[in-house]
Amino acid sequence: MISEFIKMNGYGLYVWSAFSFTLLSFTTLYLITKIQYVREKNKFVSKFGALDSKRAKVARLQTINREILSSSQSI
Amino acid sequence: MFKIFEPSKIFLITSKAPKYVMVLFAVVFTIGLLEALIFSPEDYKQSHSVRIMYVHVPAAWISLGIFSSITFLSLSGYIFKNKNFFLIAKSLAPSGFVFNIVALVTGSIWGKPTWGTWWAWDARITSMLILALFYLMYLVAWRIYENKEHVLKITTIITILGIINVPIIKYSVNWWNTLHQPASINVLSKSSIHSSMLFPLLIMTAAFALFSLLIFLMKYNTELIKIKNKGLDRL
Numbered sequence: 001m002i003s004e005f006i007k008m009n010g011y012g013l014y015v016w017s018a019f020s021f022t023l024l025s026f027t028t029l030y031l032i033t034k035i036q037y038v039r040e041k042n043k044f045v046s047k048f049g050a051l052d053s054k055r056a057k058v059a060r061l062q063t064i065n066r067e068i069l070s071s072s073q074s075i
Numbered sequence: 076m077f078k079i080f081e082p083s084k085i086f087l088i089t090s091k092a093p094k095y096v097m098v099l100f101a102v103v104f105t106i107g108l109l110e111a112l113i114f115s116p117e118d119y120k121q122s123h124s125v126r127i128m129y130v131h132v133p134a135a136w137i138s139l140g141i142f143s144s145i146t147f148l149s150l151s152g153y154i155f156k157n158k159n160f161f162l163i164a165k166s167l168a169p170s171g172f173v174f175n176i177v178a179l180v181t182g183s184i185w186g187k188p189t190w191g192t193w194w195a196w197d198a199r200i201t202s203m204l205i206l207a208l209f210y211l212m213y214l215v216a217w218r219i220y221e222n223k224e225h226v227l228k229i230t231t232i233i234t235i236l237g238i239i240n241v242p243i244i245k246y247s248v249n250w251w252n253t254l255h256q257p258a259s260i261n262v263l264s265k266s267s268i269h270s271s272m273l274f275p276l277l278i279m280t281a282a283f284a285l286f287s288l289l290i291f292l293m294k295y296n297t298e299l300i301k302i303k304n305k306g307l308d309r310l
Contacts (some may be wrong), residue, residue: 008124013124016126018180018185019108021177022130029169029173030290033290036297037294040297041300044300045144048307063086067227071090
């Protein structure tokens with residue numbers, strides 16, 4: 001029964017390769033996007049850490065900056 | 076007028092949303108795969124090869140939808156002088172391009188058992204390939220142009236030229252004699268597809284839409300953090 005499911009009447013190679021290509025494309029796109037996101041976030045955190053207290057205080061006034069710092073563990 | 080589109084307000088939502096969208100996508104995609112590969116029936120003519128439709132058609136629909144949205148957002152960005160529209164459009168492009176490639180490759184795989192060839196220069200397939208080239212030009216333009224005003228102008232021109240191709244893709248199967256079959260699903264008239272196949276197709280379309288939303292959110296957040304990084308340099 002499993003063998004029939006895999007062979008799909010002789011069309012298994014086509015069906016499985018189409019689904020595999022789709023999954024591979026999704027995984028690659030997700031990983032690339034996530035790597036870019038984590039890289040930018042890490043860059044932001046290290047730049048923010050390098051600011052002196054006066055500039056850090058000014059930067060912290062912006063909502064987005066606070067959100068980026070607080071969400072540095074998410075995703 | 077577009078205060079709702081302020082990045083600070085959007086980021087409050089987009090920074091938290093990806094994890095929920097990811098869970099929803101995983102659930103819908105699993106149901107879609109089960110329906111597409113196990114529960115849906117085989118076709119009386121195409122047998123099991125019809126299952127390729129469940130990845131090919133949603134990918135094609137979403138790539139067309141995303142390109143239309145990119146054009147609309149780019150034009151709106153110009154009309155309303157709102158740069159955030161361009162940022163949203165830029166963040167949508169990678170998933171649109173990938174869906175376009177998935178549609179082309181899975182279509183080619185489906186073509187071999189159905190038509191006896193991997194590729195044919197017929198109107199539908201060629202116009203989809205042209206759309207992939209427009210996506211590529213759009214993405215490359217954002218990478219190569221340093222001047223911001225310049226890149227907004229160039230990418231908008233690319234989308235305006237590319238959108239001409241979208242109705243050609245849609246109606247190519249009606250306008251020309253092609254290998255590609257005519258549309259089985261019509262919004263305004265009765266669809267020729269059976270509900271046992273339509274249901275998995277719609278589930279997979281929902282899953283693909285959720286995946287493009289997930290990628291969009293992550294990409295949009297990345298673009299906003301990039302801008303904020305530049306802002307920290309200027310402090």
